[in-house]
Amino acid sequence: MSDERKLTDLLYEEFARIGKSLSSPKRLEILDLLSQGPKSVEELSKATTMSVANVSQHLRTLYNSKMVTSHKEGNFVIYELMDEGIADFLETLHMLSEKQYMEVQQIKQEFLNADHDVDRISLEELNERMDNGEILLLDVRPRSEYESSHIPGAISIPVEELEEQYSTLPTDQEIVAYCRGTYCLMASRAVELLKEQGIYAYRLQEGVQDWYDYQEDIG
Amino acid sequence: MSDERKLTDLLYEEFARIGKSLSSPKRLEILDLLSQGPKSVEELSKATTMSVANVSQHLRTLYNSKMVTSHKEGNFVIYELMDEGIADFLETLHMLSEKQYMEVQQIKQEFLNADHDVDRISLEELNERMDNGEILLLDVRPRSEYESSHIPGAISIPVEELEEQYSTLPTDQEIVAYCRGTYCLMASRAVELLKEQGIYAYRLQEGVQDWYDYQEDIG
DNA sequence: TATGTATTCAATACAGTACTTGAATAGAGG
DNA sequence: CCTCTATTCAAGTACTGTATTGAATACATA
Numbered sequence: 487m488s489d490e491r492k493l494t495d496l497l498y499e500e501f502a503r504i505g506k507s508l509s510s511p512k513r514l515e516i517l518d519l520l521s522q523g524p525k526s527v528e529e530l531s532k533a534t535t536m537s538v539a540n541v542s543q544h545l546r547t548l549y550n551s552k553m554v555t556s557h558k559e560g561n562f563v564i565y566e567l568m569d570e571g572i573a574d575f576l577e578t579l580h581m582l583s584e585k586q587y588m589e590v591q592q593i594k595q596e597f598l599n600a601d602h603d604v605d606r607i608s609l610e611e612l613n614e615r616m617d618n619g620e621i622l623l624l625d626v627r628p629r630s631e632y633e634s635s636h637i638p639g640a641i642s643i644p645v646e647e648l649e650e651q652y653s654t655l656p657t658d659q660e661i662v663a664y665c666r667g668t669y670c671l672m673a674s675r676a677v678e679l680l681k682e683q684g685i686y687a688y689r690l691q692e693g694v695q696d697w698y699d700y701q702e703d704i705g
Numbered sequence: 706m707s708d709e710r711k712l713t714d715l716l717y718e719e720f721a722r723i724g725k726s727l728s729s730p731k732r733l734e735i736l737d738l739l740s741q742g743p744k745s746v747e748e749l750s751k752a753t754t755m756s757v758a759n760v761s762q763h764l765r766t767l768y769n770s771k772m773v774t775s776h777k778e779g780n781f782v783i784y785e786l787m788d789e790g791i792a793d794f795l796e797t798l799h800m801l802s803e804k805q806y807m808e809v810q811q812i813k814q815e816f817l818n819a820d821h822d823v824d825r826i827s828l829e830e831l832n833e834r835m836d837n838g839e840i841l842l843l844d845v846r847p848r849s850e851y852e853s854s855h856i857p858g859a860i861s862i863p864v865e866e867l868e869e870q871y872s873t874l875p876t877d878q879e880i881v882a883y884c885r886g887t888y889c890l891m892a893s894r895a896v897e898l899l900k901e902q903g904i905y906a907y908r909l910q911e912g913v914q915d916w917y918d919y920q921e922d923i924g
Numbered sequence: 925t926a927t928g929t930a931t932t933c934a935a936t937a938c939a940g941t942a943c944t945t946g947a948a949t950a951g952a953g954g
Numbered sequence: 955c956c957t958c959t960a961t962t963c964a965a966g967t968a969c970t971g972t973a974t975t976g977a978a979t980a981c982a983t984a
Contacts, residue, residue, distance in 0.1 A: 490890055491754060493815055497888060498730035500809045501802050503728030510942080511717035514724065527961060535710060542962060546953055547941095552805045561952055561960055571801055578797060582790055583720050586771045590719045596712055669708055669716060729972080746931060759973055761932055766971090780930055780982055 504552040504554065512536060513544050520554060521573040521695070522627065522666055523634030524566035538636040578694065594668060601674035607662055607688040609700045615660075623690075625675040626665060637664065637697045645672050648679055662683060667693030722758060723768040727798065731755060732763050738774060739883055740792040740855030740914070741846065743785035796914065820893035826881055826907040828919045838852075841878040842909075845895040846885060856916045857881065863889050867898055880904060886912030 512562060515534050530591060531538045545565055548554045553572055556565045567573055585589045593698040615621045616639055623640040625632045632642035643651050655661065661680060665672035669677065680687040692700070727733060738744060745766065750757045764784055767773045772791055775784045786792055798812050802809045834840045835858055842859040844851045851861035860869050875881065880899060883892035892908040899906040911919070 488742075490819070493812055493819075494734070494888065495730065497809065497812045498734045500806050500812070501733050501798060503732040503806070504798055504802055505729070505733065506941095507723060508724030509728035510724070511714065511721040512942085514720050515713070515717050537944070538961070539945080539963085542960095543942080546962085558951085561950095561958090563961060569801075569805070571716055571804065575797060575801055578794060579720060579723055581795055582788075583723055585790065586788070587719050587722070590716065593712055593716045594717065600709070602774060669713065710950085725971095729928060731972085756974070756976080757931070760973080761930095765932085777981085780928095780980095 488603065494578075497610060499505040504553070506554050507548055507551045510544070512540075514579075516541065516544055516548065516569070517553065517572070517576055518666075519684060520565060520567050521576060521632040522693075524564045525630070525690075526559075526562040526564055528562070529628075530565070542585055554696060564612070573695065597669055597671070601678070601689075604674045604677045605688045606691050609690070609692055609697065612662060612690060620655055622661050624661060625665075626663050626672050631666075635694050637694055640664070645676050648676055652685070655685065661687040662690055663687060664690035664693065667691070667696060723772070726767055726770045726772050729763070731759075733795075733798075734769060735760065735763055735767070736772065736786070736791070736795055736886075739784060739786050739797060741912075742850040744849070745778075745781040745782070745783055748847075749784070762921060793915065803882035816890070817886055819890060819899070820908075822894045823896045824907045827909050828911055828916060829907060830911070831881060832907045839874055839879060841880050843880060843882040843895065844884075845882050845891050850885075854913050857914055859883070864898070866896050867895055871902055871904070874904065880905060880906040881909055883912065886910070 507517075512534065516530055518669075519533055520560075523622065525533075527538055527542055530536075530542045534541065536544075545554060545556070549556065552568050554564060554565050554604070555568050556563050584594070598677050612621065612623070616623060621636060624635045625642045626641040626645045627642075629642050632640075635640070663673040663676040663680075665676075668691055668695070677687045677689045712893040726736075735749055738749060738752055744752075744858065746757055746761055749755075750760045753760065755763075761812075764775070767782050773784050774787050777781050777783070800840060803813065821856065827902075831842070835842060842856060844859040844861045845854045845861050845867065846861075847866045848861050849857075851863075855861070882895040882899075884895075884914065887910055889912070896908045898905045
């Protein structure tokens with residue numbers, strides 16, 4: 487076998503390391519969660535309903551292919567994406583899937599149907615009305631994700647804590663909740679809870695990264 | 706298991722279809738070749754030194770995950786990338802690998818060392834001097850790839866046909882050869898052949914897509 | 925219609941991967 | 955220094971994916 491072939495084989499072996507990382511649904515879910523901010527093994531295990539050992543194993547393969555790093559914090563090992571570029575890459579993969587697979591569009595539709603009685607607001611409208619101070623924007627993700635990155639002007643009230651916070655909510659502003667994006671129902675749940683209290687609320691379909699992408703788009 | 710979990714699992718199963726396509730070195734090589742233009746099974750088999758049956762099998766998995774399409778032309782089945790976006794996605798994957806894996810940088814270096822006596826020209830310099838008509842640009846890839854897409858102003862002389870064409874080459878212009886890019890040695894081989902004839906020549910490191918990307922960059 | 929060629933199919937062998945379980949480790953905090 | 959907890963390791967099993975071989979198919983061309 488020629489030297490060139492050997493080199494080429496080596497090269498594609500390397501390229502495939504990234505592909506292998508992305509070839510497991512569970513690993514993709516872990517990576518998406520990490521794109522919202524650093525997380526411990528246990529948190530990932532809860533969020534994905536996988537066993538801790540299994541998550542740990544997946545994390546090791548992601549670590550070996552340099553998709554994630556980790557450091558210790560107290561008793562916990564905290565994992566995070568190795569590089570900003572990886573979140574972008576995942577975003578591109580999602581977009582490619584939506585474009586390519588009808589099935590993904592159907593699933594998206596089912597997520598939308600899951601909360602058909604939740605009103606939505608567009609990024610454009612959000613921008614306008616937040617500038618006017620008409621809107622209180624709620625980040626209902628876990629606090630650590632808010633701390634890692636959030637839409638400017640939003641305040642953090644994780645869904646689980648929402649009930650305790652009813653009384654602190656203003657009555658002269660409309661409330662908009664957001665979470666990780668289209669494929670996340672935390673914001674919808676928040677809106678439903680608020681409605682039960684007679685507090686009218688919307689949800690933002692998009693996530694933090696979508697917001698920043700949009701700001702860049704409109705200059 | 707909750708409905709939301711089921712949906713999420715379905716969703717990531719879909720996302721992973723693309724990941725699975727990219728998880729095999731051989732499939733990545735096939736995709737890269739197809740990013741240069743449509744090809745028959747046999748061509749791909751030759752280029753990758755895989756058995757025809759094996760290539761056919763890989764192509765079927767790529768077809769099932771909608772990465773490629775095919776049509777018949779005479780006796781041949783011609784495969785091509787399903788979508789422009791896939792070539793871009795592959796490009797991003799390459800860049801991520803180069804950034805992330807030292808090993809890839811080393812391999813790149815070895816490709817550069819493989820033809821240390823071949824002089825290179827930059828995209829910038831190429832632009833300038835082609836405008837002045839000082840340079841004859843040679844596309845030494847297979848003709849079908851040239852026909853699919855090439856750098857404007859280039860003429861097609863596949864490496865295999867180069868020897869027959871010595872006499873037709875001008876003597877008042879410098880010759881620059883290009884092929885698929887950094888990880889392709891066809892242009893280097895062409896330069897070496899020309900040098901043996903006493904014809905001085907350079908190679909362009911970059912490929913067609915790199916050239917277009919560069920034009921866009923500089924506006 | 926017959927022939928030849930390109931591609932696909934089917935069966936197999938084998939390697940690699942995913943998830944489970946239970947034990948081991950590390951090291952934070954009392 | 956001991957205990958407790960989060961994580962990792964190791965072994966086992968079931969599963970999935972890859973490459974090989976030889977036969978089958980499809981179909982263009984004569």
